[in-house]
Amino acid sequence: MTHSKVSVYDLVGKVKTAMATITGAIAKANETITEGAHEKFTLLIGWSELEGAAGSRTHMNTLGKGLQLRRMVVEITLLARQRSQIGEDWAAVANYADDILDKLEAQPAAAPFSLSGVHTFHWTARRGVIEYGSASYAGAIFTLEFLCH
Amino acid sequence: MTTTQTEVVATNCVILMDNAANVLVDISGSLNSVSYNPSNTVAEWHTFGTQWVQRRVIHKDMPLTLKAVYSTLATETAQFTENWFFGGNDATRTVMIYIPDTGVGAATLSGEFVLESYSVELDAEADDVVRVEINLLPDNVVTRATNVT
Numbered sequence: 001m002t003h004s005k006v007s008v009y010d011l012v013g014k015v016k017t018a019m020a021t022i023t024g025a026i027a028k029a030n031e032t033i034t035e036g037a038h039e040k041f042t043l044l045i046g047w048s049e050l051e052g053a054a055g056s057r058t059h060m061n062t063l064g065k066g067l068q069l070r071r072m073v074v075e076i077t078l079l080a081r082q083r084s085q086i087g088e089d090w091a092a093v094a095n096y097a098d099d100i101l102d103k104l105e106a107q108p109a110a111a112p113f114s115l116s117g118v119h120t121f122h123w124t125a126r127r128g129v130i131e132y133g134s135a136s137y138a139g140a141i142f143t144l145e146f147l148c149h
Numbered sequence: 150m151t152t153t154q155t156e157v158v159a160t161n162c163v164i165l166m167d168n169a170a171n172v173l174v175d176i177s178g179s180l181n182s183v184s185y186n187p188s189n190t191v192a193e194w195h196t197f198g199t200q201w202v203q204r205r206v207i208h209k210d211m212p213l214t215l216k217a218v219y220s221t222l223a224t225e226t227a228q229f230t231e232n233w234f235f236g237g238n239d240a241t242r243t244v245m246i247y248i249p250d251t252g253v254g255a256a257t258l259s260g261e262f263v264l265e266s267y268s269v270e271l272d273a274e275a276d277d278v279v280r281v282e283i284n285l286l287p288d289n290v291v292t293r294a295t296n297v298t
Binding site: 001055056058059060061062063064065066067069119120122145147 | 158159160161162163164177178179180181183217218221276277278
C-alpha cells in the first residue's frame, strides 16, 4: 500500500469531521472557527506543532531524502460549558471527555481519520478552565500526536 | 595548520545492491544508516633477545551493517533482504557505497557480500515506522577506489 502525504489542513479537517459525529457536539476547524463559542459542548480543532523528518536530526529519514516523515500535533479544545456551578461544570467536562475518548478509540488501525498517510496517533488530555471569546469555560484540551507520511 | 573545507555529511551517500537478477539497484532511499568496519587480524610473537612484541597483519575483513526502513516495495532494502534470505539463493551480492555522493572524486567501496543476519521488530506501541538492521559480510576482496565518471 502506498501512502499519500498528509497535509496539515486535511488532518485538522478530518479530525473535525470525526468529532462532528459526536451527538450534541459542535465541532469547528479551519474556516468554521469563530471568535465566540456556543453555550456548551463546542470543540475547536487546530494544529499546534509540526516536526519534519520525525525522529531525525536532519531533514530526511533515509539517505538521499527518500523518506521524510511528518509529526503533527493537533489539539481539540473542549469547551464544555460556561463556568457557573462547579459540580455541573466538571461533570459536563467528564461526560464530554468520555464522548471524545470513545470517538478516538473508534478510529481504525489502518488509515485513522480516513487518511491513508496517517501511520499512528496517540493522545493525552488535560482538564482546565479555558478563556475563549471573553468568557470562561470548563473544558479540556486533547492533544493528538500523529506520525504521518 | 589548515582548516578543512571538504568535510562531508552522510545524507547524500549512495548505496547500491544487487537484486536477485544481479543488477545493481540504488537502495539509498529506503535506508538511513550504513556502517562499515574494516579490521585486520594481527599475529603477535616474541623472539629471544628483545622485549618488544612483533606483529604482522594477516587477514582483512569488513563487516557491513545497514539500517533500513521496512517498506513493501520489492525494489527497496527490506524486501531485497527478505527475498535474499527466503528466496532460496544465498549467493553473494555486490554492494557498492559512494561517499559522500556519486560525483567525480567520490570514494567508492565495493565488494561481494553474503547475508549474515537481519532483524525486524514489530512493536505496536512504537511511535515509529518499522526498522530493519541488516548484517553483511564480504566474500573476498573489498575494493576502495575513486569515482571518475
